[in-house]
Amino acid sequence: MAEYEVTIGLETHIQLNTITKAFCSCKADSWGDAPNTNICPVCSGLPGALPAANKAMVEKALILCLAMNADINMTSFFDRKNYLYADLPAGYQITQNDKPIGIGGYLDFQMDDGRPVRVRIDNLHMEEDAGKTRNEGDIRLIDMNRCGVPLVEMVTQPDMHSADEAATYLIKLRQLLRWLGISEANMEKAHLRCDANVSIRPKGQVKLGKKCEIKNINSIEAVRTAINYEIQRQIKEVEAGNEIEQWTIEWDNDALELRKMRSKETAADYRYFREPNLMPVVISEEFLQSVKEGMPELPLARQKRFETELGLPAYDASILTADRETSEFFEEAAKVYGEDNKRVSNWMMNEVLRIVNEKGIGVAELKITPSNLADIIRLVDKKTINTTTGKTLVDKVNDSGKDPAALVKELGLGLVSDDSIIREVCEKIVANSPKEKALYLGGKETLIGWFVGQVMREMRGKADPELAKTILESVLKAGEGN
Amino acid sequence: MDDDKITKELFEEYVNVAEVELSSEEADSIYAKMNEQLKVIHQLLSIPHEAEYDPVIHGNPYPAEIRMPLREDVWIPFEHPEDILAAAPRTSDGYIVSPDVPHQKLV
C-alpha cells in the first residue's frame, strides 16, 4: 500500500448565543420546546414577512473575527443563497457571500504532544440556520424552531492533515468560543457543527486530490470517526484503481455510516444575489472600538503570560487556561495569595479542578471563591491546619459557601498548639508505652515517628506535628535518668 | 451573444431546478419567449462600463442619519405560532410533513 497524505479543511457552523434569532424576535434557543412553537412569520418564511438583522449577532460575529485575527469588512453584505429544501421555509438562506464580515485570519494551537499547528481561516460570515428535519419511515418531519438561529460559518484553509488535527482544532475552537462568551459551543446541542472537506494524495504528489465533503458532523468523536472512515474509503477506491468523485456525503452518527447525498441537494449553483430587504452591515469605528475594548485576553496569550509572568510550568499554564473561568479563578486566587504562584497552581489543579471534575460542573458554578482558596493555603502555611485538613476544607467551603477561617473555628479543625494540652497527651502515651520508650532510648530514634503518630491519633490530627515531636522528645529524654 | 442562447437541454435543466412542471404548450411558449427576452437582457452589454458607478442594491442612498439601526436583541414571541402550522396541508404531532428524500448508502 502506498503512503498517502491527507488534506482536510473544515467549515464550522457556530451558533451564536444571542437571545433572539438572526432576523426576527423569536428566541434563538428552542431547546426542549415542542416543534414549530418558536416561530413567527419571518422565520417560517411566510409571504410578505421581512428580516431585521440582530445587533447582537453582528457584535458577536465581530468578536469572533477579532479573536481569529481576521480582517474586518467595515461594510459587509447579506446575500440570498437560493435552494429548495424542506428545512428552508423561504427557499433561500440569508447569508454573506462575496463580502462577508471577516476575511482571513488563523487559529494557533498545540497538539497534545506540544506540536504547534496553525490553521488559516478563509472567511467568516453571518447566516441564518435552517430548520430540523428527521425521517420517519418514508416521510420527513419538519420543525422550523431552529430556522433563523444566528450562525457564524467559519471556513478554514485545507491546513489539517489528520482526523486528530481536525478534532483538536475543533476542541480548541470550542474552548475559544466559550472563552469569548459568544457561543455555548455545545456540540451535542449542535451549537457547533462542522462539514469536512477531505482529500488524499500519494505522498510527494503536489496536486491536491479531489475532495469529498462530509456534512453534519456533530461531535468531536464523530469528526475523528467520519474523517477516518472517509480516508479509508478514498484509499480503498484509489487502491482499486478508481477515481475519487467529488461527492457530498452525509454522516449518519447513529448508524455510523456515510451516505452519498442526491445531486439535487448539492446543486452547485446557489444563484447568490444581494438580499434587497436588508441594508449593508456598516460597522462604525466607534462600534469596532467598543467591541475591541471589551475583548478578553485570549487563551494562548494568557497561557504564555502564565508561563512568563507568573512563572508557571507550561503544563500548569495549559491546564489553567483550558477555559476562561478556570484561568480567571486561578489568577484571582494567585493575586490574593500574593506569593508562590506555583503553590496556588498546585492547589487549583489538585483540589479545585478535582471538585469540578467530580461534580461535573463548571468553575463558574463553584461556591468556593478565589480568595477562599488563597485563605485556605495561608491557613496551611500558618499551620493553623495541616495540609490534609486543608484539602478537605476546600470541599467543605465549596459545600457550604462559608468563610474558611470561620469554618475551621466552627468545626474545630484548627491545630492544637497549646503546649500543656499536647504535653499531657504526650506524657500519657509515653507512660503507656514502656517498651517503645526503652527501644527509643536504646538508640532507635526513628521510633519518634511512631510516638508522633500515636499523639496525632489521640488528638484526631489536630496537634501540630512539629510541636508534638519536640514535646515528645523532651518527655522521653526527661525520663532517661530513671 | 450566442454563448448565452438557451438550448432545449438547458431549458429542461432550468425547469428542473425551478421545480415547476410545465405543460408542453407552456414549455414551447416559455422556451421561445425566454430566447426572445435574451435580446432585452443583452442590451445590458451595451452599457458603458464606467468604473465611477458602484453596484447598488437600492436606487436610493441610505446616509447614516436615515438608516435603520440594527434590531436590539429582545425576545418578542409571536402570539399565534399554531396559526402558522395550521396552514400546512400535512402535519403530524406539531411537525410539518414532507415526502422523504431518498439517500444512497456508501459502503
Place this chain on the structure above:
Amino acid sequence: MSDLTSLTALEQAKLIREKQISAVELLDQTLEQVKRVDGRPGSLDFDHETEEDKHKVHAFIILTEEHAREKARSVDERIAKGKSVGALAGVPYSVKDVYCTKGIQTTAASKILSGWKPPYDSTVIEKMDQADAVMFGKVNLDEFTFGGSNETTAFKPTVRNPWNTDRVPGGSSGGSAAAVAANEGAISLGTDTGGSIREPAAFTGVVGLKPTYGRVSRYGVIPFASSMDSLGPLTRSVSDAALVLREIAGFDPRDSVTGKVSVDNYLEELKKGVKGMRIGISQDYMQITYMDDNGEYASAPIDPVLLAKMEKAISIYKELGAEIIEDIPMPNTKYSVPSYFVITRIEAYSNLQRYDGLKYGHSTSRPVTDMYDLYYKSRGEGFGYQTKLRLLTGLFASQEKFYEKYYGRAMRARGMLRNDFDNAFNPQGKYRLDVLLTPSTPSAAFPFGGATAKDSLKMQFADQFTSPMNFAGTPGVSFPCGLDNEGMPLGLQAAGYDYCESKILRAAYAFEQATIDEDWRKVKPMVLK
C-alpha cells in the same frame, strides 16, 4: 343622504365625524355600489365569461363585509360617545390582494396561495386600522403583480376598465384602480414595482401615488421585486392621496429599508401651491424607446393627445408661477429597461422559492414520489403562465456564471440611472428641479389581448415612464389630465426626489384645482352612467 360613494374620502370622513352620516350607512352604500357595478368576484372556479360579465368591473376577489361592519360600528359608537377617532374614521377602503390580512384569505391572485389565511396583518393594514378606516374587500391584480393589464390573474373574470369594459384597467393594481374609478370605495391600496399604481391610475382616470422606496413599510405585503416594491394609495382626489400617505408613511422597525425621515403633513403642504417651483421636462420621457428587430435602439412617438395635455399642463404651471425647465437630460433612462428587467426577474424568482406545497397554499393532490416531486407538481399546478415565465427568466439570469455580466452590470446601471435623478434634482446642481413632469403612460388603456399578444415586450412600453422611478427609488404621482379622442382617461406624472412627496402632491393638486371645473372632469366612467 344621496350618493355618498362618489364623495372623496376627506368628504366622507368629515360627514361621519360631524355625525351627518354613520360609518355603517356609508359602508352599506359602498357595498350596494359594488353589487351594482362589480358583477361576480374573481374566482379560481371560473368556467367562462358570460355576456353579463363583459359589462361589469370585477374589481374584487373577496368582500370582507362582516369584518367591515364590525369596524364601522365601533367607529360609530366611539363617535357617538364623543371619543377621538382616526383621520380616516369610517371611510371604506379596499386593498390589493397582496396585503396580508390576519385571518382573511390573501391570494396574490395566484392559485398557489389558494386557501391561505395569513396569521398576521401587514404594517399598513395596522396603520389604516389605527386611522379607523374600514377595510371592506380585497381586489384583484395580475398574478403576483406580474403584469400591466390584470390579465394574468388566476382569479377570473378579470377586472375591466370602468370607462370602457372592453379595455384593460391596467395593472398590476388594476382592481384597485377600477374599484376607485367605479366609486367602490374612495381609497384602494396598491403596490408599484414598475408603475403598477400609476399606470392603472392613468388608465382609469384616478390619482395613483408611488411614494419613495422606504417611505411606507412593505412588511406583510407579498413582494414582486423587493428592492423596488412601493406601496401607495389610489384615490379620486389628490387630497385623499395626501391624507392616506400621511396615515401609512413612516419608519417601521420590521422593514429595514424604511428611512428614519419624519412624515410631513402632506395634506397641509398641498396648500403651498407651485409658485416658485422648478418643474422639469425631459425629452427622454416624451417618446417610447425600444429595441428594434436588429437589436438597435429605436424610438416611437407617444399619443399626440398626450403631448397636447403636457403642453396645457405646462402653461397652467407657468400661470401659477412655476418655472419650467426644458430639456432635462436623463440619458441613462434607456439602460434602465434591461437593468430593471434583469433585477426584477432575479428578485422575483427568489421571492417565489418559498411556495412549495408544504407550508401553506396549494399542494398537489396527485401522488408524488418524493419531496422534489411534490414541489414540481404543486408549483406547476399553482403558478400561472406569466409567473412561470418570470421565474424561469430570473433563474436563468441569476446563474453564478452570469453574476457580473448581468446582475453586476444591472446594479451599476442602476447607479447610472440614479445619477440622472441626482443631477436633475440636486438643489446645488444645474437644474435644481422640484418636480419632473412626464406622461404617466405612452397611451390610454388598451383593449384586452393587447398585452398577451405576440410580443410580450410590448408590455414594457406601458411602464416605460414609470419604472425608472422604481429603479431609482424616487416618488411619482399619476393624476388625471383629460381624455383621449376615444374618451379614455389619460394621466400625467409628477415625479420627485427622495422623501419629497409633498412637492409632487403639490404639483398634482395645483393642476387638479386649476382644472376642477373643466368639462372632461364631468364625464363619468361607462359603468357609472
